[in-house]
């Protein structure tokens with residue numbers, strides 16, 4: 001199934017900055033795509049367009065055969081950013097269930113789903129803890145758990161591990177791969193500056209040029225993971 005389809009997509013911001021030009025891309029179900037390229041080459045802009053947070057100024061873009069905004073409304077898209085967007089005063093279980101609570105899902109179901117995703121990231125014993133009591137790596141696990149709670153078809157990760165030390169980063173890379181392999185249908189799009197990270201994680205690497213934001217190359221990674 002075709003999940004994300006960009007056809008000749010461009011984005012010029014209202015101040016005249018050309019952020020993305022002539023981007024063509026297809027992502028199918030179950031792919032893990034990494035975007036690499038220098039700062040300012042338009043990676044986040046592409047993500048924001050795919051997420052329906054900003055519109056392309058040219059070309060065509062569909063997500064799950066519909067518009068990005070519609071796909072987001074149907075809770076098919078989730079995000080993880082580098083900086084943790086956890087609520088500091090809320091226990092982990094309440095942080096991860098927030099997307100469901102906001103949609104008015106019954107409490108019992110929220111709790112079950114919350115436990116499921118905290119278990120997935122190895123933090124089930126920390127349900128009642130506050131974010132400030134956690135290390136950076138653990139906070140990132142909570143952010144990942146919260147993103148997974150709605151069982152999204154598309155997971156967008158914008159430099160999620162950029163602020164972590166090398167050992168924590170490698171552990172989280174392994175954990176993310178094992179989560180992704182458990183859900184054969186989830187498509188992950190992942191931004192990184194780190195070429196090693198891209199090659200280690202992904203099934204395809206999208207290389208972007210410095211300005212003005214073009215896709216320079218698409219590299220298929222010829223490994224199949226165990």
Ligand code: ADP
Nearest residue numbers: 013015017019038039040041042043044045046
């Ligand atoms: P990357 O994620 O690769 O660092 P971005 O997509 O953030 O790149 O930015 C691409 C270009 O668009 C940069 O030149 C950036 O300064 C510019 N840009 C990003 N967001 C805006 C905005 N809201 N308004 C104007 N220019 C922007």
Ligand code: ADP
Nearest residue numbers: 013014015044045048049052053054055056057
């Ligand atoms: P459009 O739908 O035309 O893309 P939006 O309504 O999404 O525009 O954006 C309105 C304003 O917000 C614009 O001035 C744009 O520069 C700014 N903007 C859009 N996307 C981002 C972003 N990802 N980060 C920061 N500013 C943004």
